[in-house]
Amino acid sequence: MKIINWDEYFMSVSYISSLRSKDNRTQVGACIVNKNHRIISTGYNGMPNNCDDSIMPWGLEEGLENKHLYVVHAELNAILHGKNDLIGCIIYTTLFPCNECAKAIIQSGIAEIVYLSDKYKDHDKFIASKFILDIAGVKYRQLISNTHIEIKLNEG
Helix, strand or coil, X not given: CCCCCHXXXXXXXXXXXHCCCCCCCCCCEEEEEXXXXXXXXXXXXXXXXXXXXXXXXXXXXXXXXXXXXXCXXXXXXXXXXXXXXXXXXXXXXXXXXXXHHHHHHHHHCCCEEEEEECCCCCCHHHHHHHHHHHHHCCEXXXXXXXXXXXXXXXXX
C-alpha cells in the first residue's frame, strides 16, 4: 500500500482542479491549504463568472481574440474563492504563477508556493514573478516526487 504525503495529496487536488479548465493549450489548477492541512479553496484557469465559455476566445491570435485578455488564472480564482484568512497558507499550483498572480499571492498573505511545472521560466512575466516573490519573502519550491498518481475515470 502506498500512502502519499501532504504535498502529493494537495498537488493531486490542484491537478484534478486543472481538468475543469476549458483551455485547450494550458490547463492549470490551484489549491490553497492552511497550516492544519485543510483545503481553503481551489481554482482553475477559466473565463470570469457569467461569461459564456463557448463564445469567449480561447486562442492566441493577435488583438481581442487572445485568451490572455480574458482568462482568470487558477491562482487568482483560488484566492478570490477563499472565504477565510489566507495569511500563512500554502498555494499548490500545477504551473509557476505569473507576475500578476504573484502580486495577488503576496497581497493575500500566502506564505509559500508549491508548483509542478516552471515551463515559462525564461519569460519576463515569470522572471518578474520570482523577483517580487523574493523581495516579499514568499517561499516557492518545485514539487519533485517519485510518486506518479494515475487518475482513471470509469465510464458507465
